[in-house]
Amino acid sequence: MTGSRSSVPAMRTPAIETTDLTKTFTRGKSTVVAVDRLTLAVEPGELVAFLGPNGAGKSTTLRMLTTLVAPTSGTMRLLGRDVVADPAGARRCFGFVGQGNGAANIQYGRDEVIGQALAHGFGRREARVRADEIIEVLGLTEFARRPVQTLSGGQRRRFDIAIGLVNRPEVMFLDEPSTGLDPANRAHLQTLITDLHARTGSTIVLTTHYLEEADALSRRILVIDHGRLIADDTADNLKAALGDLVVLHFADPASAQTAAPVLQRRHDRVEMLENRVHVRTGRGPFVALDLVEAVRAEGYEVGGLEVSRPSLDDVFLDLTGRSLRESAPNADPTLDPTVEPGTTMSEEAVA
Known part of the structure; x- marks a missing residue:
């Protein structure tokens, strides 16, 4: 009897998977629901834009997925690894570029990237080779031996991305990567992200307030408001539905x-x-x-x-009743000093 292959395609493990992911905080006598039963799956290789006004829960979601904040309930996995049960394993899967500058001002850019490689367990020689490799890919070789504080905003953001990519992550989180950049540098960064995605095939999750950036970069748009996922589709489909x-x-x-x-x-x-x-x-x-x-x-x-x-901002206004461009100042509870002791980000961080 000869064997035969099954015609059923093998199921791929999602790059990111959450089920009923919830985060609540206590503020005074009130309970604030930052993320409310978020359930989603992102496939390997997707480039996804995560949109929402400040305080909607998107940054809290990223902090949970990157092991900085523990969920109140629900589950989350990165490439099949339980983020809470195996935070060290999860950290090996992803790179993260936050809203602030990740490189120290007085250090040389190259030294910062080497330091991050060492933190990920690279040997000293391997760390130098990997740092030079990613610095060249990002067009930073001529700036590598200059103090970070002497670089332009666009050059510093590229070093932030180098730090986030040094461990060859399969999943990349970019939290407002274009914030503070002028239009020319924003356009350059968009091209860089597109090229990196094509080159590495990494899964990329991008949060941004620049809707033209989300429209240009992302094949899939996730909209979150009041901690809940309210839309999940391509930009073209969302705009077509609005009319x-x-x-x-x-x-x-x-x-x-x-x-x-x-x-x-x-x-x-x-x-x-x-x-x-x-x-x-x-x-x-x-x-x-x-x-x-x-x-x-x-x-x-x-x-x-x-x-x-319709533009994506029109879609967002229709879905939420407000424009993303006019959203309120940052209201992320994980960064709010008025949150009661015992619920701050640092005290609830996953070991």
Whole structure:
């Protein structure tokens, strides 16, 4: 009897997997739910953008996944390793670039990268070889023997990424990597992240407040608000679900008020703002002409017409009721000194 291979494809272990992941904090007599039963799976090699306003729970989630904060309940795994039960094993899987600069000001950039390699268990010679290798990949060779404090913001962020990549991680967490950079350096960093993803095939999770960055880089968007995952899809699908915005201008608010019911009979998502009527619809350029003809057939004159494609910020506003660009100052409980003793990040950190 000859053997045969099963036609069922082998199941791959998710790079990141959480089930009912929850984190609560005590503030005074109140309990703050920072992350609320978060369940998700990220496949190996995905580049995912994690979006949410400050205080929504995304940074707390990253701190749990990177062993800095213990969950209140639920489970989380990196490449099959239980992050709580095996934090040392989990740390070998990932690299992390935080919002602040990871390299010390007075040290040479190369020395900082070598030091991080040594911390990951590289031998001295291997650490130097690996540091030079990643420094060359990131285009930092000419800056390697200069104090970090003499470098530009973009160069420092590249050294932060070098530190995060030195252990050849299979999973990379980038927490607001473009914060503080000028537009030119942000664009350069986006290209760098794209190239690194193509070169290494690592799983990358990116948090950002620059929605054009998330749109350009990520194949998948996760939106979190009030600690809950409220959207999980591609940027194109999220924008298509929202629809195009068609704006019809009228001579005055009274004309818009009387014309609005004509549009409401054709579309559900109609809103009047002063002398304008906004309609959300698919295939906006084609629908717009039908809307104008319908209004004119009822005796109303349209003074102007606009059609615009949705942006990720439009999607975010529709999902949460607020713009990501206008979110409040940082409200992450893991960084809040008013959190009661016994629940601070340092005291709940995983060993």
